[in-house]
Amino acid sequence: MLEKTVSTQFGDLVLVEDADAITAVRWGKARHEDTSPLLEKAAQQMREYDAGAREVFDLPLQVQGSEFQRAVCDAIYAIPFGDTCTYGDIAKALGAPAQAVGQACGGNPIPIIIPCHRVMGAKGLTGFSGAGGVETKVALLRHEKAAGLLI
Numbered sequence: 001m002l003e004k005t006v007s008t009q010f011g012d013l014v015l016v017e018d019a020d021a022i023t024a025v026r027w028g029k030a031r032h033e034d035t036s037p038l039l040e041k042a043a044q045q046m047r048e049y050d051a052g053a054r055e056v057f058d059l060p061l062q063v064q065g066s067e068f069q070r071a072v073c074d075a076i077y078a079i080p081f082g083d084t085c086t087y088g089d090i091a092k093a094l095g096a097p098a099q100a101v102g103q104a105c106g107g108n109p110i111p112i113i114i115p116c117h118r119v120m121g122a123k124g125l126t127g128f129s130g131a132g133g134v135e136t137k138v139a140l141l142r143h144e145k146a147a148g149l150l151i
Helices: 037-050 067-077 087-094 096-107 134-143
Strands: 001-009 011-017 020-025
Touching: 001 037, 011 037, 020 037, 067 087, 067 096, 087 096
Parallel strands: none
Antiparallel strands: 001 011, 011 020
16 A cells, blocks of 8 residues: 655645555555655645645545445535535435444545545534544534534
8 A cells, every 4th residue: 555645734644545546544644655646646636625726536536345335435425515414314315324324424434535524413513533523524614614504
């Protein structure tokens, strides 16, 4: 696996490439700094997102996990920039319990690119598994100007 660190206003992010796809984004520093055309493209797109110049990522992604995990990530990926939906909305679309959707959302291996921060609880703001927890979720939503519901 190849790794590259990108510094953003949301913290340092490690982009992980495996088999010509982005397979993970995690907070922290890469164990080793690699380079590849895909990692460079992903880093550039992340910098553009951070600067407010990109709303949609255009990268090959590979979610490792169960078929259900991949289905939840696909549903999350479809949430437009600046919008939110609930775990219940995704659960209804997939015919699954909201709690299972919440667990799969928390297990999203490619946060920000697969925007799990756009998923809310039925009663509003919920936790976030990225570094900084709910504060980072709020920062991401504000960045996307989706935070009117939070103010």
